[in-house]
Amino acid sequence: MEDFLLTEEERRIKYEVRKVVKEVPSELIRNMESEKVVFPREFIDIITRAGIVGLRFPREYGGRGASWVADMVAVEEMGRLGYTLACMYALGTIVGEAIYRFGSRGQKEKYLRGITSGKLYGAEAITEPSGGSDVFGMMRTTAVKKGGSFILNGQKRFIVGGVGADFFIAFAITDPSAPRRSGVSAFIVDRETPGLKVETVYGLLGAKGGGTARIVFKDAVVPEENLIGELNGGYEVFNRMMIPERLTTAAGSLGVASAAIEIAARYALRRKSFGKPLIEHQGVSFKIAESVTAIAHASALVYMASRAADALEQGKVSYGYVRKLVSMAKLNATEAAWEVVNNAMQILGGIGYTTIYPIEKFLRDARLGMIWTGTNEIMKLIIQHEYIKEISDPNFYKDKRNVELDALDFHLEEEKVTE
């Protein structure tokens, strides 16, 4: 994000996080890529020691009461490290959101403070083998009340931090007879819960080293005080978590795309063909122009959505409006990142396809952006749904010009047949 659009505090946070990002050892990233490191505990120690996790939460829980914009500026900076580490950083804000908004005082003291201090690392266990896009409709995991506990049975798939996280925010059916949106609850499930097991650790195209795994609950006993919010209130928790979930993917994608095109532009200044630097061939320089324009375009939408999330906190806009902008930001930024990293690879030619430069890693990472945190098809479903809802409200047109009346033959009502 451009400095001149940030407040003083947001700008300070940007450069503070940039400094931390600069000091993350390259060796850690290489070890994650080669899968010598399955879960980057070292990185979690770095970011919590730097005091930059969960910036948005109040100081009493270890945050700084910063804006959503500041939080996303930080994630954008983290994006330069690739998707895994940006995601490991972002999980603090995603998991923290559920606990901060819906958790009890005790849950906030233990888990939110745990996240910001680095004592506890939280992951989110939403997707199931039966479905991610229609996660509520296809949910199979159940939680049955027994005495002072809930007994969880089911499986969660593709869970970043499945290996290594200290606790999970997991969703399970608590009222099988109700429509899913009012029959699911959210729980904090501790790693040490009897009956929780990590099974498959996935081999991934990109975003390696985040401990992405399938976790299984087999008669897992979760104390009732670990229920987040209301019984059967999981849908509300889920929706709220989707704001940071999707905004952080969008912001992280800006970092990935910027890092890739910078490498390519510097390379184009040095590498020569047909007697001149690549940059002097219009076919190359235009790719750079298109890429930086795509990043700026994506950035505008990411920060518009982040400002809208701030406005939601102040009750100035509706949740549906923010949901629409966040989905647009995620859709647009992840597609921009894919296009930009692809351009960067083309500019580097053959060497871009090797592990000599990190472009191939960024390409593998960027492909995931269009799939996780809700696929881009699901983003389009949400965008059209929220937009149609907006324009169906009679107030939407209250003070707008009716441009249909500007048509030459506007009066031919008998031609305006719709069914």
Ligand SMILES: Cc1cc2nc3c(=O)[nH]c(=O)nc-3n(C[C@H](O)[C@H](O)[C@H](O)COP(=O)(O)OP(=O)(O)OC[C@H]3O[C@@H](n4cnc5c(N)ncnc54)[C@H](O)[C@@H]3O)c2cc1C
């Ligand atoms: C590396 C990785 C990490 C992940 N991390 C996590 C995590 O930490 N926690 C977590 O809970 N989940 C995580 N996920 C899960 C991720 O969010 C889901 O994979 C994603 O939401 C898609 O769900 P699915 O894989 O079940 O695909 P499906 O839902 O089976 O969809 C398959 C295809 O059908 C399309 N489709 C489905 N329905 C429609 C429709 N109505 N209209 C148009 N197209 C449609 C989808 O867009 C997609 O292209 C992760 C996934 C990966 C790969």
